[in-house]
Amino acid sequence: MHVVPIASGKGGVGKSLVAANLSIALAQAGKSVVLADLDLGGSNIHTILGLSSVPKGIGTFLASAGGSFEDIVVETDYNGMRFLPGDSEVPGMANLPASQKKMLMRRLLALDADYLVVDLGAGTNFNTLDFFLMSGGGIIVTAPTLTATLNAYLFLKNAAFRVMSATFKRKSPAAEYVDSLKRQESSLQRVYIPKLLDEVGKIDPESRAAYERQIAGFHPRLILNMLDNPKDGAKAGKIRRSCGEYLGIEMEHLGIIYRDHLQDIALASRLPIIIYKPDSILAQAIYRIADKVLQHEGEDSKPVGLDDFDESFEEAGIEAQVDFDEKVKSLEDLLRGGVLTEGDLVETIRSQQYEITTLRKENQLIKSKLVRAMSEGFKA
Numbered sequence: 001m002h003v004v005p006i007a008s009g010k011g012g013v014g015k016s017l018v019a020a021n022l023s024i025a026l027a028q029a030g031k032s033v034v035l036a037d038l039d040l041g042g043s044n045i046h047t048i049l050g051l052s053s054v055p056k057g058i059g060t061f062l063a064s065a066g067g068s069f070e071d072i073v074v075e076t077d078y079n080g081m082r083f084l085p086g087d088s089e090v091p092g093m094a095n096l097p098a099s100q101k102k103m104l105m106r107r108l109l110a111l112d113a114d115y116l117v118v119d120l121g122a123g124t125n126f127n128t129l130d131f132f133l134m135s136g137g138g139i140i141v142t143a144p145t146l147t148a149t150l151n152a153y154l155f156l157k158n159a160a161f162r163v164m165s166a167t168f169k170r171k172s173p174a175a176e177y178v179d180s181l182k183r184q185e186s187s188l189q190r191v192y193i194p195k196l197l198d199e200v201g202k203i204d205p206e207s208r209a210a211y212e213r214q215i216a217g218f219h220p221r222l223i224l225n226m227l228d229n230p231k232d233g234a235k236a237g238k239i240r241r242s243c244g245e246y247l248g249i250e251m252e253h254l255g256i257i258y259r260d261h262l263q264d265i266a267l268a269s270r271l272p273i274i275i276y277k278p279d280s281i282l283a284q285a286i287y288r289i290a291d292k293v294l295q296h297e298g299e300d301s302k303p304v305g306l307d308d309f310d311e312s313f314e315e316a317g318i319e320a321q322v323d324f325d326e327k328v329k330s331l332e333d334l335l336r337g338g339v340l341t342e343g344d345l346v347e348t349i350r351s352q353q354y355e356i357t358t359l360r361k362e363n364q365l366i367k368s369k370l371v372r373a374m375s376e377g378f379k380a
Contacts, residue, residue: 001109004117004293005131005138009151011122014225015141017263018286019119020048021274025290027080031114034073036084038131039121040096043086049076050270057087062100069107078275082113096127105134124158132159136217137296139254142239143225144232153242156220160193160247163218167211174200174207194248219250223289225257232256233320254292256320257285 006022008015016039023035037045038058046054054074061072073082096104108116120128132138142152161178168175177200181191201208224236233256243249258281266276274283 001111001113002115002297003109003135004115005120005133005135006118006141007120007128007132007138007155008122008141008148009124009153009155010148013141013143013148014257014263015122016045016048016119017273018139018141018223018225018257018289019117020045021272021283021286022290022293023081023115023117024078024272024274025287026115026117026293027078029290029294031080031294032112033081033115033117034084034111034113035081035117035119036108037086037119039119040086040127042121045119046083046085047270048267048272049083050272051076051083051085054085054087057085058104059087062096062104070111073111084108095125101127101130105131109134124155126162129159129162133162133218137219137221137252139221139223140251141223141225144227144235149235149239152222153239156243156249156251157193157247159218159220160215160249163214164193164211167214168204168207172204172207174204174211177203192246194246197248215249219252221252221254223254223257226259227256227320228259230317230320233317255285255289257282257289 004022006015006019019035023033027033035045035049036058037043039045040058043057043059051074056072058072061067061069073084076083108118118131118134120131140152140155142148164178165175168178178196181196197208197211200211222236222239224233227233236253236256240251240253243251260273260280260282262277262280263273263282266273269276273280274286277283
């Protein structure tokens with residue numbers, strides 16, 4: 001079974017929409033798929049699938065004394081796809097104890113399916129990181145805004161430190177060195193993992209070698225969602241460079257998805273976008289990403305060369321331009337056909353300008369905070 005965890009550094013970037021639609025696309029390709037809602041404490045993916053209510057899910061299973069795990073896996077209206085609800089109405093599910101977390105992982109990995117797609121909660125708590133690390137090729141979904149890209153990077157940084165804490169033996173020189181950095185919170189925030197590993201290599205070469213063996217199989221995959229124009233796609237390259245330089249992690253680009261008002265209509269209709277409008281630009285982007293996921297079958301243990309990563313980013317750049325051209329052409333067709341009036345077009349442009357203005361203000365605020373924090377750091 002191929003495990004596909006899907007996470008995001010922050011909420012509101014379309015992670016659950018990607019998880020739901022990608023699962024259906026994989027099922028339509030003839031694969032058996034289980035989509036698990038592990039956004040415990042905020043489960044809502046059943047609404048995207050058009051399920052009005054779920055009688056029980058992971059929450060009720062963990063809260064009850066017994067019962068079969070398979071009993072909470074429900075059939076969906078989409079051939080080949082089953083759904084494992086999260087059940088957010090059970091209190092305390094967002095903070096699972098280690099014993100329950102390990103048991104849940106075992107149950108998930110024992111499911112009979114070609115693909116297990118795991119929709120994770122936003123943020124970087126240990127449960128989310130550990131479920132993300134069930135696979136070396138987890139997907140991180142982000143958007144081109146500064147806060148979203150920064151949080152995607154911080155998510156992967158926390159994942160790398162999680163691997164480190166699981167690899168370094170307790171009371172080893174490496175573990176004690178990292179603990180000393182944790183006690184100086186500002187030091188840990190500024191540290192670059194390659195430099196940290198150089199220091200670890202001097203005092204505990206065995207621990208450094210163990211970490212490098214583990215992290216060698218960690219190649220997260222990126223999806224850049226909510227693009228407005230091809231220039232937004234450049235943000236993916238910045239995330240990749242930061243991860244390579246500061247974390248020592250190489251990542252692959254699975255593709256881009258443009259912002260589309262049809263998504264809101266599909267949600268209101270309680271239908272996934274690839275069912276509501278399969279020929280839309282957004283749906284076609286999902287199908288393209290599904291094809292890339294399918295191409296990785298049988299390659300889980302195969303070493304990936306740097307050329308493969310380079311090619312994935314170049315391909316995503318081409319896709320961003322092609323989809324944008326198609327988006328413009330669709331607007332022109334709607335104008336010519338009388339479906340879209342000039343007034344509608346003006347309103348669309350105004351809406352986008354408002355969003356751009358809001359994002360600029362957000363960027364200016366964050367930049368001012370960064371400048372203030374840096375100046376205070378220099379004074380200290």
